[in-house]
Structure formats: structure tokens, C-alpha cells
Amino acid sequence: MTNDARPPGPVLQARGISKVFGGVRALSEVDFTLGEGEAHALVGENGAGKSTLIKVLTGVHRPDAGEVLLSGEPRTFTRPLEAQRAGISTIYQEVNLIPLMSAAQNVYLGREPRTALGLVDTRAMERQAAALMDSYGIEVDVRRPLRTLGLGAQQMVALARAVSIDARVVIMDEPTSSLEPREVRTLFDVIGRLRAQGIAIVYVSHRMDELYEVCERVSVLRDGRLVHTGDLADLPRLELVAMMLGRSASEMAGSGVTEFGDQEHTQAGEPVLVAEHLTRKHEIEDVALSVRPGEVLGLGGLLGAGRSETLKAVAGAMPLDRGHVSLDGKRVRSGSVPAAIRAGVVLLPEDRKAEGIIPNLSVRENIVLAALPRLSRLGFTSRRRQDAVVRTMMDRLHIKASSPEQPVSELSGGNQQKVMIARWLAMSPRVLLLDEPTRGIDVGAKAEVQSLVDELAREGLGIVLVSSELEEVIEGADRMVVLKDGAVVAELTGEDITEDRLMAALSTQTTAPEPGAALEEASRG
Secondary structure, three states, X not given: OOOOOOOOXXXXXXXXXXXXXXXXXXXXXXXXXXXXOOEEEEEOOOOOOHHHHHHHHOOOOOOOEEEEEEOOEEEOOOOHHHHHHHOEEEEOOOOOOOOOOEHHHHHOOOOOOEOOOOOEOHHHHHHHHHHHHHHOOOOOOOOOEHHHOOHXXXXXXXXXXXXXXXXXXXXXXXXXXXXXHHHHHHHHHHHHHHHHOOOEEEEEOOOHHHHHHHOOEEEEEEOOXXXXXXEHHHOOHHHHHHHHHOOOHHHHOOOOOOOOOOOOOOOOOOOOEEEEEEEEOOOEEEEEEEEOOOOEEXXXXXXXXXXXXXXXXXXXXXXXOEEEEEEOOEEEOOOOHHHHHHHXXXXXXXXXXXXXXXXXXXXXXXXXXXXXXXXXXXXXXXXXXXXXXXXXXXXXXXXXXOOOOOEHHHOOHHHHHHHHHHHHHOOOOOEEEEEXXXXXXXHHHHHHHHXXXXXXXXXXXXXXXXOOOHHHHHHHOOEEEEEEOOEEEEEEEHHHOXXXXXXXXXXHOOOOOOOOHHHHHHHHO
């Protein structure tokens, strides 16, 4: 999806942009130029300055130095609405819409069509929203409340809103992180149509395949500085990753697909966790699984197969129609998150913004939040014990923050993810459920999280891993339970955990195994 003709002129420019937060320099004299109809990749590790630059371009932050130009004219945006009205629209990784409103209401929020009496014309709004979705090949029932749609569908609604405001520039921040392959193809088709209309795209993603398919130029940020701008086709992937990490291409040459270790983990004794007959109507059906100490169990399947629902059921976050979970042979009260946590089962959720971090609290408060009862005596909380836990976790997980008191919302996505992991490790869990643990984080942070999963398994923690990146779950799992339409359809172990075997299971198996079959097979080892 490239455009052979060089864009006729810059539609958006940033010149010498610098920004400092509390003594920490987030951007240092960054230049950025976006041509009309161009798709431009903006890459870098988490904390490199990508989000800060986007927020400067869209009026969230005022730069301390430098200027922003739109079609050659200097512009000063004091709030995002001003940038939006000027034609700069943004699609964020975490969908930033209103869950209780319909898809149509979200698309036209603040721009609703009106009747002659000045009332909102709901029928016209739904008709226009449906036509807009259809014109871009997006399949969404625009009358449904946004919260009833999957994350992928919500992201497509956000895309429709972005392109409906006469945008000249659309900034896409990890737009495919919640999309299934079919939706990704739809997104790429939309990008092609936008570019044909002269709309410029700023594309932020950590997925190399997407960058090389969608974009023609790339800008690389590292530690708040611009380290490279040029044609993407002239830049080998290994060299691009090396630039992001500040390493040489020769250093990167020996690195594999993931940072998971090659050796299998030592899985000792009986299963620490056993789940049987987990069932919730229209969500999951008779799911059974087990996890041994020191084992990484992967849940394979496509988006919507029931992977996240299974994790929520095990963690007590989703009520069940039937079924139960046992830890060390003792049943855990169903549908109770506190009961699961007390038993030693904790969940790292897929959506860290909505279900994970508490943005208004500090790094320290986010880490110790769940462990406060353990750190208290006679109703009083020990700050000394809190600080000890926080120091240990920040050192172990290499969390980058100016101090433990920095608001967690100011951290990069990768560091926010580490804070969430730290919160649960502070509870000394027996089983850690990881739902998309590397979603939307850079290659460096991703490698650190993958290495941490390996390390925790070697220490005897039972881990259940869900990832939409096939390489990650295939490389990381000792055993894989494959889900389709909410039911277990296969189980893969050892050398059978391959992409071919996984896809064969998903395409040929149409009915679930006998209830408990996967569990019995796992118990036999």
C-alpha cells in the first residue's frame, strides 16, 4: 500500500519541539514532517516520546519550545477540540468513546443531525452512521450501545468517527491492537481510501509487518530525540529495531522472534489450578483446563474464541452458569474476585486503561493497592513496608519513573503494564493469568515482559498466557489449550505447538471434545 508519487507538500510539521515534565525531558528539539496523502510511521520504545509528540500535535500539551504548522501556517492548539476542528483527528489504542451511548451517537457526538425543531434526529443519525460504516466496509450495528460491542468493533467505531470530521490528518495509535485479522484488512483498506483522498496518516505501531505494509516513511524517536527519518523501504527491519533500542544491527542479528527461553519449564507435581465445566451462556461452554507449578499454559484461538472470558471466569470476574475452579485441591468461590485473589489467582486484564491502572494514583499507590491489607497492622498501614515492596518491584521489573510518586498516567504503556504486573507479584500469587501482556508496548518492553514470564515460571509460578500474536503464545507456552466459539477443541503439547497445528485445529474441529477430556489428558501429563 504505497504511493509512488512523493507527497506534494507538508500538511503537518513540527519544528524543534521540546517538552519537559517535572524535570524529565520528554522531547528534545524534535522535527517531524507529514506530507499530504502520506502514511508515516512513528516508532520508538515506550517512553521514547511518541505519545508526547502526538499530544503536542493534537493540543493536549503545549510545547515548551518549537512550533506546529498546519499547511505551512503556525498553529497553537490549546485543547484537542481546536486541533480536531482544524482537521487533526486521533484514534487512540484504548478506545476513548462513551460506552453507554450507541455507536451512531459516538460517531456524531457533538455534531448530531437536527430536526427543524432543533431536536436530535436519531433516525437520520443512525442512517448516516450506517452509510459511513458501509462506505468503508465496517460491519457494526450502529444502534447498539458501544459497551456491548467487542474491542475490535469499538476501535472501528472510533475510526469512523475520526474520518467523519473532515480530517486532513488522522493519527492512529496502535490501531490494530484489538482487531482480528479480518478487521485489520478492513483498516488497511480504509487507510488506502483515506490516502487516495489526500488525507495524511501518522501510524504508530510496534508490529513490523504492519509498518512495512502501510507506511512509506518512518521517523524513529529514542529518549525524546529524533534519531532517524527516511523511506521505510530502504531500511531493513533489523536496522529499524536496532535504531529503536539504541543498539547496532550486528547486536540484534542473533535475536529471535521472542525473548522466551528455548528450554521447557520444570513442571512439578499435581496441578496447582484445575478448572472444570466452566460455562456461561453465549460466552464459554464446558471449558476445562489445568496448570501445574512452573508451567506456562497458552490459550490459543482467534479473537472472540473465549480466551479472555475463560481467564475472567477463572479469576472470578465473570459469573458462571456452572463449573468451578480449584486451587491446590480446594474449591474457590465462583464469581468472586476477592476469593480468587485470596486463593492465589490473579488476572492481568487485556484493557489496562479501563480495568487495570488507576490513572490518578501514583506508581507507588498502584503497586501496593491490592497488597494493602497485608501491609497493614491493626488497621494502620506501614509506609516503610510499602516503600520496601515498591522499591523491590520497581527494581525487579525495571520500571522507568521519575519517582514512585509520579502519577502512573504519565508513564509509557510498557511501564504501566509493568506496574500492573508488579501489583500482582506483590501478592505472592500461585497462578498468574496474563491477557495480552505485551499488547501495545514496544519491542524492548515486550522482551522484558517475555523474559519475566520465563523467570516467573522457572520460580514455580503457574501461568496462563493469552496473546493475539501467534509467535508469542507458540514460543512461550509449554502446553496449549485451543478454544473455538467458547469451547475447547484441541490441546497441543511440546513440538506439536506450531502455527500449522493451531490453525488446523481451528479450521477442522467443529465440535468440542467430551467434557473434561482436555483436563484428563493434562492430568496424565
